[in-house]
Amino acid sequence: MADSTKTTRGSGLSRRGFLKGISAGGVATGLVGGAAVQHGKVVEAAPAVVGPGDTAIKLKINGEVKSLTVEPRTTLLDALRNRLDITGAKKVCDRGTCGACTLWIDGQPAYACSVLAIDAEDSEITTIESLGTPERMTALQQAFVNNDAQQCGFCTPGMIMACEAFLKENPSPTRDQVRDGISGNLCRCGTYHGIIDAVLEAAKTMKGGA
Amino acid sequence: MSRILFNDPLPEPERYELAEKPRYRFELDRRTFLQLTGAGLLITVTGGAAFAQRGASGARTIAARIHIGEDGIVTVMTSKVEVGQGARTELAQAAAEELRVPVDRVRMIMADTDVVPDDGGTYGSLTTPRTVPLVREAAAAAREALVQLAASVWQAPAGEVIVADAVIAHPPTSRRITFGELAKQPALLRLLEAPVEGAALTGEAAWTTLGAWVKKTTGRDIVTGAQKYPSDLVRPGMRYGAVLRPPAAGARLKHVDLALLKEWNDVVTVQDGDFVACAAPTSFRAAQAIAALQKTAVWEGATAGTTATLFAGLKQNAKTEGRGRSGPRVDEEGEVDAAFSAQAVTRAVYNVSYIQHVPMEPRAAVAEWVEGKLTVWTGTQRPHGVLEELQEAFGLGAGMVRVIVPDSGGGFGGKHTGDAALEAARIAKAAQAPVSLRWTREEEFQWAYCRPAGVIEMAAVLKEGALHAWEHSNINSGAAAIEMPYAAPHWRTRFLPSESPLREGSYRALAGAANVFARESFIDELALEAGADPLAFRLKHVQDDRLRAVLEAAASKFDWMAARQGGGSGTGVGIACGMLKGSYVATAVRVRVDNAIHVEHVCQAFECGAILNPGNLRSQVEGCIIMGLGGALLEAVEFEEGRVLNASLKQYAVPRFEHVPPLDLVLLDRRDLPSAGAGETPIVGIAPAIANAVCHATGRRLRQLPLRLEG
Structure with a gap:
C-alpha cells in the first residue's frame, strides 16, 4: 500500500537512484553528469524519517522563500508547477531524459523532475522566471529571439537555463562545444541549429563583441 | 480509368488525416444525448468533424475576421492554432501587409471557438494556401472600409485617400487620421459588417511584410517562460485529474473497487463505463488514488498483434x-x-x-463547467472538431461548449482528437470544480495514435x-x-x-x-x-x-x-x-x-x-x-x-x-x-x-x- 511507504529525507531514494541508472546506461548525456546527479547532497548521517503524509517545507525560489506542504515523494518539478504555479520549467519526459525542466540549484543546472522537493529545501533554486522578462531579456534570450531559435517553444525555458549555465562555464565556445555542452536538452521541433547559432551570438554579445 | 492527380493545386483530405476517433464515449451521457436527439432538441451530424476543413464556414463578414480597436490595434480572428509551425506570425504578416501596419500592431486571436470563425483545423499544410488568402482578403476589405470612411468624413474622393504606415491620409489636403480615431466612429463597424469581397490584394512585387523574415511574434514570451501552454494553466479552485488506464489497448474493465477510496475525502472518483478517473487537490494525490484503484482493477482482453x-x-x-x-x-x-x-x-x-509524434507537450486540458456551459482549454489542432466531440459526448447544444486552444507545445498531426478534453470535462463534471488533466509521457506513447x-x-x-x-x-x-x-x-x-x-x-x-x-x-x-x-x-x-x-x-x-x-x-x-x-x-x-x-x-x-x-x-x-x-x-x-x-x-x-x-x-x-x-x-x-x-x-x-x- 503506497500510503504506508516511508520516505527518508536525503537518503537518495527513488528519483536519484533512478537517475543514476539512466546515467550508467549512457542515455542521458550532458547535464546529467554535471548537474542533477552531482546536486544530490547525500546526507550520510542517520536520515530523519519523513512522512507518510504531507510535510511542511520551505523552498527558496528566485530569492523568495515559499512555504508549502508536500507529500515527501513529490518532485521539485511538481512542487513548482502544481503547488506554486511556477510553470516555466516544463514536464516533458519526467525521467531526466529531455532537459525541459532544467533549472539551477545553488547555481548548478539540474533536472527538476529528478530532484525531490524536500531535498531542495536548503538550496537556492533559480528558475527561468528570474532571468529576463519579455521587456528586459538577457543577452541569450535576445539571441534566441533574433535567431528564431524556438518553434513551439516548449523546450525553450529549459534550453535557456541550460545554455545560460553553459555560457557561464564556457564564455567562448566553439560550435561543437555548444552542441556537446547542451546535448542533454531535447527539441522535438528540431531547432538545433538555430539554438547553437543563438548561443554563439550570445557569447559574442556578452563579451561586448559585434 | 485514367487520372493524374499531382497537378491538383489543393490536396484531397488524407484518409487518416482525421479518421481516428477518440478512444471512448461516455455511456451515461450518450444515452442522454440520444434522448435529446430523439426529442428533436439537438441536431448533430456524427462524423461531420472529420471533414471540418471542407465544411468550415469561415468568416462571412469582415468583422468576423478583423477588428480595429480605438487603440489602433488590429485584431485578427482565426480557428487556426499555433503549435510551433509559425501560423500566428504568418497570419499576422498577412493582415499587416494588407492593412499597411507593422506586425506588432496586429493581435491574433486564435482558436477560441466563441470568438473566431471556423477556418477548419490546422493540418494538411492548409494554413498557407487557404487561410493566408482569407486573412489577406478580409484585411484588404477592412483597408478599403477605412478609406471609404475617411473619404466620407473628409468629403474627398476615395481614390485620393491612401493607407500607409498605419495611417489613412489624403495627400492633396495633407489630412491624416489614425486607425484608432476612425475606429471611434460607429460607421466603421457598420462598414465592417459587409461581406468580404472584391478588395484588391497587394501584389508580390510590393510586399514589405510578407516575404520578410518576421521573427516569431511570441518569441519574447517563450524565451522568458512567460508563455502559458495548456499544461501550465491554472483556474481558481482547480483540481488535478488522473485516469485509470487499461494495461493494454483493447482491454475491458471487469471490476474495480471504488469503495477503496471512500475514506479519501479529498479525492473525487468517477466511473462512466470503462472510464474511471479521479480528481484531487494535488497531482500527486490524484496519481496516488489511481495507483490504489489500479491494484483492485481487473481487466480482460487486449488487441492482438505484436511488432x-x-x-x-x-x-x-x-x-x-x-x-x-x-x-x-x-x-x-x-x-x-x-x-x-x-x-x-x-x-x-x-x-x-x-x-509516434512525441510532441514536447503531452496532451493536456483544463475543463470548467459554469451553469451547464463547458469551457475547455486544450492543445488540439482541431478546435471546432473537439467542440463537436464534446457536444456529442455530453449532449450539449450550440453555444454550450467553448474550446480555447492556447499556443501548444507541438502537434505534428498528433493532436487532432480531443481525448484529454473529453476526459478532463468528464472528471470536472463529477468533481464540480475545474480540472486539469495532463497526460504523462507514458500515456502519450501508449494511448495517443x-x-x-x-x-x-x-x-x-x-x-x-x-x-x-x-x-x-x-x-x-x-x-x-x-x-x-x-x-x-x-x-x-x-x-x-x-x-x-x-x-x-x-x-x-x-x-x-x-x-x-x-x-x-x-x-x-x-x-x-x-x-x-x-x-x-x-x-x-x-x-x-x-x-x-x-x-x-x-x-x-x-x-x-x-x-x-x-x-x-x-x-x-x-x-x-x-x-x-x-x-x-x-x-x-x-x-x-x-x-x-x-x-x-x-x-x-x-x-x-x-x-x-x-x-x-x-x-x-x-x-x-x-x-x-x-x-x-x-x-x-x-x-x-x-x-x-x-x-x-x-x-x-x-x-x-x-x-x-x-x-x-x-x-x-x-x-x-x-x-x-x-x-x-x-x-x-x-x-x-x-x-x-x-x-x-x-x-x-x-x-x-x-x-x-x-x-
Missing part, C-alpha cells in the same frame, strides 16, 4: 474490395497488366514502422533503360504522395486499407514519408539495374518542371557528380525527391557506415511557391529534416498484445543534438506561384536519400524504416 507479426498481418488483412474511405483507391494509366505479364519484372517490398505502419509493394519493368511499367501498392499507411512523378507508359498506384493492431491517425506528411521512401528507394534500385546514375535516371523520367528544379538545385549545391564518384569503403551519397501538397523537395545526403549509419551531410532544396517568411520556412524545413531523421534511423513503436513496450523517451529515441548533421538548404522563392504550406513535404526526402546512400556505401539495400543494419 514481429505486424507487416505480415497488414498484408494478410489488406482490403482489395470495398468503397469509400474503407475501400481501396486505385489510379492507373495504360495497359498495366499486359505490360507486366510479358516482361521480366523487378519487385521489392518496403516496410514502414509505427512511429501512431503514424500508420505500412507495407509497400513495388514492381516495375524496364525497357531499353527506361521505365516501361510501374506499380506502387501501399497497404495500410495511406495514399499521400503515391502519385507517379516519373514518366512510364503503363502505371498503377494502389492504396489498400488494412486492419491496424495499434490506434493510428495523422502525422506530418502522413503516408508521404512512407510512399516516397518506397518509390525513391525503388527508383534507385532501377537506376542501378539500368546502369544509370541515380540522379540522371530521375531527371530522365521526371515530368514536373518544379520537381526537376529542386532536384537540380540540390544536386548542384551538393556537387552530386563529384560526390558520387567517391563512395564505397564505408561512405556513400544518395538522393531522393518528392512532391506533396503543392510543394517540392529534393534531398542529397552523405553517410558513413561502420557498425551504425552516420549522416554526415544533408543538402536539401525545397520549393513551395512564393516564400512568405524565409526564417520560418527555414525552421520548418530544418525541423522536417531532423524529425525525418528520427523516422529514418531511430524511431519505431514496439508493441505486444496492445501494450507499447518502449513507452518512454529513454526507450524511444528521437533526434537530439548529437544526431544533427550539417545542413545545406536551398529555398527556391517562386514569387510567380501561389504559396503552399511547408510544414510537411520537407520531411519526405531524408529517409530514402539515406537508404540510397547506405546502398552506395555498402552495396546493401535496406528496405525497412527505421533503417537498421542488423537483421
